[in-house]
Amino acid sequence: MHVLIGITAGIAAYKIPLLIRLLVKQGHEVRVIMTPDSSDFVSPLVVSTLSKNPVAIEFWDRKTGEWNHHVAYAEWADVLVVAPCTANTLAKMSQGLCDNFLLATFLSMRNRTMIAPAMDLEMYQHPTVRRNLSILEGDGVVIIPPEHGELASGMVGEGRLPQPEQLAERINEHLGCQGLLNGVKALVTAGPTYEAIDAVRFVGNRSSGKMGYAIAEALANQGAQVTLLSGPTQLTAKHPLIQTVKIETAKELFASVQTHWPSADLGVFAAAVADYRPSEPNPQKIKKNEDSVTLNLVKTEDSLAWAGSQKKMHQFLMGFALETSEGEAYAKGKLIKKHLDAIVLNVLGENGVGFNFETNKIRIFGKEGKAVDLPLDSKKELAKKIVAYIIENK
């Protein structure tokens, strides 16, 4: 992969030559952009020797007179990793300022950027820094959080740049270079569907899409090429191996599944699809003239059941079941009826479990009826374990 590293003027810059060496050893091609002040902390000669490429610092090279083209750098890179990222560069990035070559390249990167902020404890806690971080996170930049430990100032706290090995691991994870699903095509469904009642109202549910998005990311982290069919959610998938297709209704989901499932190797259907939709949505907004109205609902297309009915030998299909009673019996029933290889049962009725929570508690049933319990954990961690289950059982 092509890894573009941006070094800014923080003391932790001393760790970056080791990171470059590690990434080159792992087979990546590495190029480096340094902010002008960062050369006080690490020598461009060391950086260029280890990366085996010239280092870009200015918009043009004063010695050769050659122009450094920021768009060309951005086009070359699979990912830009700004490490260490100082409070100053963080602030400029969050506001779209562009007064050096690194910042101009960042603006050309279209969402393929990771930053590893590193600074003193008090600086990292400052409200402006927190605000800038959340702006960038909202814009789709992936944050590699600093570690807790002794800082250059002698103080102890959060702000330390992770070690080169950890940075390389996060970068590889983000690029899908962990590799156990390299070349595998995965189809994931996530989020709710909205079924129109009239021009402005809909029938929907409280699904946040978090579980499906976390699974898409965990699959991509293992190298899978993921198509994510997403209902309306607040989320954005940031991984370069995830292609998101937005859908709104069960009918649109079904059409997308029909397009993408035949060429997929693996399907994880986590969407909370409406089972019924209003039979005749009113094209106008319904007026409040009557004391009561009756909605006639008709069944929607079952995407998962269709995918199961079309399943080829090499395809692995996993569904989800959300039940309020007799969970195990219903989940096992759906596994058979929809021709699944596995089904994940959301264990409802407990605190911290289900829609809109960050955490979940689940049980996976395989074809032979064998159950695997995954205790209460963050949806991200559970997603990793679900993907590990798929890798083991597919």
Ligand code: CTP
């Ligand atoms: N599903 C789907 N399309 C639908 C309904 C459900 O793809 N129209 C998928 C969901 O994404 C989930 C699984 O089917 O993976 C089970 O969904 P669930 O709503 O729990 O079950 P249903 O089959 O709809 O049965 P019921 O609502 O009666 O429990």
